[in-house]
Amino acid sequence: MFKKLLGKKSNKSEAILQRSAELVDEKVPSHIAIIMDGNGRWAKKRAMPRIAGHHEGMKTVRKITRYACDLGIDVLTLYAFSTENWKRPKSEVEFLMGLPEQFLNSFLPELMERNIRVQMIGEEQNLPKHTRNALIKAIDTTKNNTGLILNFAMNYGSRAEMVMAMQEIMREVEKGHLTIDEINETHVDRYLMTSHLPEPDLLIRTSGEVRLSNFMLWQLAYTEFLFTDTLWPDFDEQCLLEAVQEYQKRNRRYGGLEGEDEK
Secondary structure (H helix, E strand, C coil): CCCCCCCCCCHHHHHHHHHHCCCCHHHCCCEEEEECCCHHHHHHHCCCCHHHHHHHHHHHHHHHHHHHHHHCCCEEEEEEEECCHHHCCHHHHHHHHHHHHHHHHHHHHHHHHCCCEEEEECCHHHCCHHHHHHHHHHHHHCCCCCCCEEEEEEEECHHHHHHHHHHHHHHHHHCCCCCHHHCCHHHHHHHCCCCCCCCCCEEEECCCCCCCCCCCCCCCCCCEEEECCCCHHHCCHHHHHHHHHHHHHCCCCCCCCCCCCCC
8 A cells, every 4th residue: 555755764754663563554545635735824924925824735735645655645735825725915816826836847857757647626717827828737747647636626615616506407408408406416526626536535634724715615514624733834744644644543433323223
């Protein structure tokens, strides 16, 4: 299950490698979703501009993607930019819109080497052209890769996603392809942006905030949540490993009972 970490190993990476090998294979989460929070606070603590925190956070994306791949995770969804983030100062938004191009252009060779496939959920048409082009290039270049799916939630909002799903379902009703009584959870799933992905097994939110912020509200119905005070730029392989270890201790019952004798 666990692939050898690339590069020269430090004492820290040796320890992480050893602890990673102890994970229970069948309980490694298939899909991890992360709300990457705390870039601005990380920068403020260091008397730096907020964009410095976002730049550092980009480095963490690369680090965590590598390690998720090493752990054998199938899907890593990263909440990169929400539909509400447009309310931020124009200069900050412009910087954030430039990060995908910087990140994907520099990381693309390694994504190919590691067999990682890039995907995206969100309203692509409203992104700046250079941001959209960088994402399209990465998605197209990696489309035949069969390893980890690196799924960016860009200009994504869960409520808008569900509204669009409802609209599509109603169009099917209007066309006579579906009746109102036939609408069920499967139909809703089919029209969500994540219809091709398994639902997240584990949600991680960094920075100490304890809320979902309009992220995958439908898909997270039975997901395990983990909230950490660690700011996103400080979130490293050890943090992800500890999150997976915590996940493996939990008993997912999906609304049922643990044993036949429980009441």
